[in-house]
Amino acid sequence: MQPKGDDTRMAVATQSTRALSHLDWLEAEAIHVLREVAGQCATPALLFSGGKDSICLLRLAEKAFRPGRFPFPLLHIDTGHNYPEVIAFRDRRAAALRERLVVRSVEDSIRAGRVVLKHAGESRNKHQSVTLLDAIAELELDACIGGARRDEEKARAKERVFSFRDEFGGWDPKNQRPELWNLYNARVHKGENVRVFPISNWTELDVWQYIARERLEIPSIYFAHRRAVVRRGGALVPVTELTPPRPGEVVEELSVRFRTVGDITCTAPVESTATTLAEIVAETATTTITERGATRLDDQTSDASMEQRKKEGYF
């Protein structure tokens, strides 16, 4: 129900529970999950990357805990290969919320010899796991709240809202707790942790509809802008210092936007003219390509690559 004091809808609400729109329902569920983390976990953190899913999480955390402070810090695992617009946005949001932001970087893990790259330009996406697990150990986190959604990928369709990880951060699909009603079980022994996904039941369209409804600020690169790209294997690859054109490739300047903002080396934009949230919602409603199919350069190699990474401690 929209909190507007709309009398006709109030009347309906007294007759049945039909009154909650799908966004209100998803919001209420996510708030409930966040409050369960607060109630059950001693040292949780919320993973905030500056991406659209975690932007929704921050809004949901405000709705769950204000006028109180968040009962957890924000944590960003920085690959060092992020778009500067996103990092600036991240810092601005955390400051505006007056919440604590902890940043741990893959760069430091490389310097400490914890991560060894195959070559200097290798995608750091999968190496985030090492830095994340180190941060979990250092901060003694018993829960990490993340913005993953079940519709993103086949390997996520069976993911729990509270997903159990062993001492090595590993996810064992056979060792997950049954989740019934809304009775979540976040209990862990020392060294273990749970990953919690409050927006498990959201789709990409739900996320954009929610951002539009709540009028949330998002990094500028989510809107259509002109950018130098090359076409490679069906995707658009942005031309950056980290991702120069290969010999023979033609650099074009196109109107593009990002559907997901991650590591520069593995996140591709899509052609778009959407410059407002309403236009993004409309494009999302009619797109014919899945979010990962269009934008993730690393997942296409194998259908099961996400599953593999999760077993290794990936989000």
Place this chain on the structure above:
Amino acid sequence: MLAAERLAAPAADGLLRFLTCGSVDDGKSTLIGRLLLDTKSILADALHAIERTSRRRGLEAVDLSLLTDGLQAEREQGITIDVAYRYFSTGTRKYIIADAPGHEQYTRNMVTAASTASLAVILVDARKGVLTQTRRHSYLAHLVGIPHLVVAVNKMDLVGWSEGVFDRIRADYLAFAAKLGIADVRFIPISALEGDMVVARGAHLPWYRGPTLLELLEDASPAQDERPERFRFPVQWVCRPQTLEHHDFRGYMGRVESGEIRVGDAVQVLPSGHTTRVKEIRLHDVSLAQAVSEQSVTLLLEDELDVSRGDLVVRAGEAPEPTRKVDAMLCWLSERPLATRRRYLVRHTTREVRATIAEIGHRVDLGDLAERPAAALAMNDIARVSLRLAHPIAADRYTDGRATGAFIVIDEATNDTVAAGMIL
């Protein structure tokens, strides 16, 4: 409205959670694939991928069941081992499908999937009719309190689209449904493979005048309980910012699990039993006149009471009697069997109490649904048990309200969730 506009507008008719169940090869995956395909919920690249796989496997038509093909681990074993969740939207309503496989671990999976659903689609192969499995699935759906059952008689193409076959299956089903006390059940003849009566009516079933499966889903009430419900609000978190600006703020945060409440209503806090009135209902920075079922809000009360996580706020005069002895139907979920001498942890709403499962009344034999005496409980068993709790809980009967009538059992040694309980 154009199709694109329709899809872009938030679904006005809320959200419906349903589950699909059937025996292996009844066509469950094909049906889900068909629903996703015909509601245009499958994007081109995903469709291309399954077209490629179908061709590689030498199939003539696209195998829709590949859309819901899951994890590498189970692909290797060729089985589905867990509940998967799928999403689609028609523009008017968003759907969450809980896809519970009909294999060995079906009881555990089905009870899990059913616990959050308000409708169940039970698949029956038209050639085979009502089987033991069908009875099991119906019993479990009923046990977990799903108010609406839909029996989809599938593979009608293989029985010559025969009305007689459909009528006989309906009569068979109704005969045993009556015995179980299942009231609301609908029947639809379909072909998941060809699509008849799933989303489109198709051309083969002119004798069937009822709604298609999708029409039925669009019309079903998403409420998990049709009766007027009592207000139940388990406190999840107490907000006391103690800042200058919000010096005296005390907000009780939680989700309305059932019923509704308005500002000014008299409420009682359990277990203390103190009564007061609702001063304000907040959702973030908005004040609401009332809060309804499933809404997450913050309650502010007129009087300063000592309220903490685990307490239950109810309407004055509607309080359940706190009790330390609970009779329940228990579904055992763990590979490690129940030990009646051990202490477990029971989580009921937002409260945890130590408990022993003192007595096993009887076990339900899922073959013939008869009650048999039992001395032990293993995975997938369902039994009537008595629990003794270290502290009282404010429990409702499960049939009076799922959220305050349900509990889970946790094994403190492993922290695993080992059983699901429904209070009698």
